[in-house]
Amino acid sequence: MNRKISLLEIKKYFRNKSFILFKQKKKDRLEKESLSVLGRTFLSSLIIISTFVFIPIIIEFTEKDTFVSKNFQNNSKNNFNKKLNNKILNLDDDLNQTFLFEDVLELDEQPNDTIRLSALTIEELFKSTDYNLKDVRKNKLVKPITLTLLPEEIRQIQNVKKRKDFFIQIILPLVIKENNYIKSDRKKLFAILNKSKNTVKEVNWLSSKFKQYGVVNKDLSTLKIRMDEIPVSMTIAQAAKETGWGTSRFAQEGNALFGQWTWSGKGIKPAAADDNSTHKVMKFRVLQASVKAYQRNLNTHPSYKNFRNARAELRDDSQKLDSMILSEYLDKYAETGKEYVKILQQIIKQNNLKDFDDAKLLPSSIDLKSLI
DSSP states (O other): OOOOOOHHHHHHHHHHHHHHHHHHHHHHHHHHHHHHHHHHHHHHHHHHHHHHHHHHHHHHHHTTTOSOSHHHHHHHHHHHHHHHTTOOOOOSOOOOOTTTTHHHHHHHHSOOOOOOOOHHHHHHHHHHTTOOHHHHHHHOEEOOOOOSSOOGGGGGOOOHHHHHHHHHHHHHHHHHHHHHHHHHHHHHHHHHHTOSSOOHHHHHHHHHHHHHTTOSTTOHHHHHHHSOOOOHHHHHHHHHHHHTTTTSHHHHHHOOSSOOEEOSSSSBOOTTOOTTOOOEEOOOSSHHHHHHHHHHHHHHOGGGHHHHHHHHHHHHTTOOOOHHHHGGGOTTSSTTTHHHHHHHHHHHHHTTGGGGTTOEEOOSSHHHHTTO
């Protein structure tokens, strides 16, 4: 049966068809846009992931030859803590002796007024500056009087206490002065370690300290262990023992306060040494060089590694550097071993040398003033 279709129905039909076509096209466009967004998201994610993967590699490569960085600092600190916890690490083992005493030789070669003052002149100097050990024990302040030679007349001082006090007065400023240098260097070292980026000047300074302390492979943990002070009381006790309170031939002829041996041509041959012996006692032009060489010896020589480890443990526990504890590790300083240690500890006790461990050197410069 044929039915006539009205114009209205035809229009309605095409409108419906047109709508369907439009919806289909819109759907296709949305699908394409979705695929485009998904592609861009995938590409962005790939770039971000690649960035996190490759940036550390690039940073590691660029810092490969730089020994002062945040990562290196943190690793150094971790290694140092592991060392103190007695874990197996090869810290403070190797020693490069090439430049160990270079600064000592430079100090010894500098032009100095090496006129030997008489004991009487030195006593008058101490009196005129109000420098006496009684005040030092009380006020913990030492006058910055630096003498280059011991007086010959120190042997003639019959009063034992007077001779000992006189010797201490001469040696004390020298010992504190050298400790101040180390204290200043140590302060600078930790300032460098606490920075993530360092200047060329700081890097060069570190390089010089690695040489000075014979540190191999630029190991900062080893440098921290070696670059540290020697207790004043222990230093004075050793100087007293090795020189007979300043009266020995080595002290008088070669400013040798600590009896350090040498196998080079420069030195003083011990009178008791046999003919086959090749060692000599190191000699110096000035007393200050002898103190510096002694500190460098204890801070670097393999024989005193246990001493340095014990000192590092005291530092880690925020304790003072106790000479009675640390002197226990000086048994290799002399052939008498533990007997030598007992004598040192006896000297420290009998002469109340620990009174000087916290003494400060009155500033003769702005640099020293900052350490007080």
